[in-house]
Every structure is written in structure tokens, then in C-alpha cells.
Amino acid sequence: MPARKPPAAPAPRPAAGKAATITDIARLAGVSKKTVSRIINHSPLVRKGTREKVQALMREVGYAPDPLARGLAFRRSFLIGMVFDNPTAQYIVDMQYGALDALRDSGYELVVHPCDTRSPDCVDSVRRFVQQQKLHGVILVPRASEGQALAEMLTAINCNYARIVPADCDDQAGRLIVTHDRDGAAEVAGHLLALGHTEVALVTGPSSARSAAERTEGFLQAMAAGGIDIPASRIIEGDYSFESGVAAGETLLARRRPTAIFCSNDEMAAGVYKVAARARMNIPRDLSVVGFDDSPLASLLWPSLTSVRRHTRESGRIAAAALIRAESDPLPVASVRPHLIVRDSTAEPLRAPASA
Structure with a gap:
């Protein structure tokens, strides 16, 4: 009988430290x-x-x-861009996590590009980013999503995009993920009214941001519907940063003190916490504080912060999924509804408002 051939040796693995091809x-x-x-x-x-x-x-x-090598082979890119102009780092991180959730195992990769929407070079800078990376599509994150200039530029260069916006706007339905910020702020007003607060203050976001306008109008209108008109002296503009929350808190708590302050994001609420602590005020006995975003910071503060959850990660996931979806299968306008998470920073007012 002819001798049986020995089994073929297994193919050698790539050398240690060398990436497989x-x-x-x-x-x-x-x-x-x-x-x-x-x-x-x-x-x-x-x-x-x-x-x-x-x-x-x-x-x-x-x-x-390698997404770039695949792009060359398929004559198209496997890169999704995320363009943002937002000072809140945690918000951007959560948005990226959401996009990565959708892109996992899809063959697409995420690249990010911060921009300054107030700069006259903003649109040109984003155009260069899109064209140099040959992006398959772009996720526009607030505040970058709120104006029309970037959307119009992307349309002009035939680049698909998804916009995460605080309220519905004039654009194609499948490009919009609406977060309904006005409704979240109105829920805050309802909560404070139900607790019995009548001496209420507001720390807004920057007037240039649509999200700030939506939250401000939603809150003020709901308070007015409940019979409480907030005077201009108790409305302070911030810029969504911790430092602006500190500055607003110093101004508000140096006057006839309110019993509750609604801050248009959690970072500014943390700034108000700092001022209250320096003034030896107890939250929520002396001052109720509410934030917006329900970022991880809300649970880390002491006492834990009542805040509006707006599902940032889910918004990023929906936007990325829309961009890699087949063009023959368009999406309607997507809605991500906010809701209030009540924690330990709000309570019934136990005293008449006092001067500082």
C-alpha cells in the first residue's frame, strides 16, 4: 500500500507585532x-x-x-463624520458612543471634527474636512446642526447628512432627528409648580443657540400658564459651561434669593451648586436646582441632580444608522422625546424667600 501523505502543515500566522492583511x-x-x-x-x-x-x-x-483601502476598492468612503460645536465634553462623548453603537460591525468608521460656528471660516473648514476624508456622510450635532449654512453646503457638494436638532426645521424628513427640548423644559416648569415654587430663576444657554431658545421659551411659557411670570432680573444668560453657571449663581444668589433655579444644562447647574455651597445653602432645603441633559454628572453631584434626560446616545445612534441605511429605504423624521428624572435636588420650598 502506498504510504499515506502526512497532513499539510497549518499556514503560518502573521509575525508578532505585524497587522494581518x-x-x-x-x-x-x-x-x-x-x-x-x-x-x-x-x-x-x-x-x-x-x-x-x-x-x-x-x-x-x-x-x-482598513476603511480607506475599502473606499479605494469600492470607489466610495466608509467613513462617517461627526461635526460639532459644543463646549460640553460629556455630551459629545455620549453622542460619539451612540454613533459607534450603530456603526459596529457595519464596516464604517467614525471621524470627528470640532468647529466654531461663529467663525467666518466655519463652512469652508467643514467642506475641506468632508472632501479630504471623502466622507460617506456627516452627522451634524447642535450647535453645528442648528443653522442652515452647513446643511446647504453639504447639499451643494452632494454629501449626505443627518441633523440632530432641538426642534423641527425646514429640511428633508429623513435628515432630521428632533430632540424636542421645549417639551423637556416645560416638564421642568410643571415639576417646580407642583412643588409649590413661585420664586423661580432661570439660567439660559447662549442666545445664539436654538436649543437655548427652545428651552427658555418652553420653560417660561409653561410657568406663565401656571400663573408665574419670571422677571427679567431672574433670567441670566450662560454659555453651557460650568464657569457661566458659577457667574449666574453668584448674580442670582446675591439678590433676593429664589427658591428654585432651572439651569439649561447640567454643567451650569454644577456651577450653581458651587455658589450655593459657598453661601452655606442647603440643596434642596434652601434652594431647588434642576439641570438639563441628565449627563453622568447629574448622578455624581451631591445631592443628585434632578435633570431632563434627552437620550443623547440614542440620538447619535439614530443619526449614524440613518446615514448607512440604503438610499431606497428613506426614514421619516425621527423623534427622541425627553423626560424629567427627579432626584434629590428638588423639594417643596420650606421658607419664604430671603435676601442674601
């Missing part, structure tokens, strides 16, 4: 590069057993497709 994966799996490419791009033209074998091998050697 699509050629390595094809050689190790005993399939063609075309088959590996089909698996990477979720083609249905591959048998289940082969797909599972190749995917397991890619995980084993830590192989990740």
Missing part, C-alpha cells in the same frame, strides 16, 4: 481574497460555514478592515 486571512482560511472581501461586506453569496470560519479567524488574529 486580507491576503493573510485568505491564506489561513484556504479561500480566495474575493471570498474574504464578500464576508467583510456582508454579501449573501457566501456559505454560512465558510462565513463563520473566516469571521472566527479574523477575530483570532485581530484583523480589522
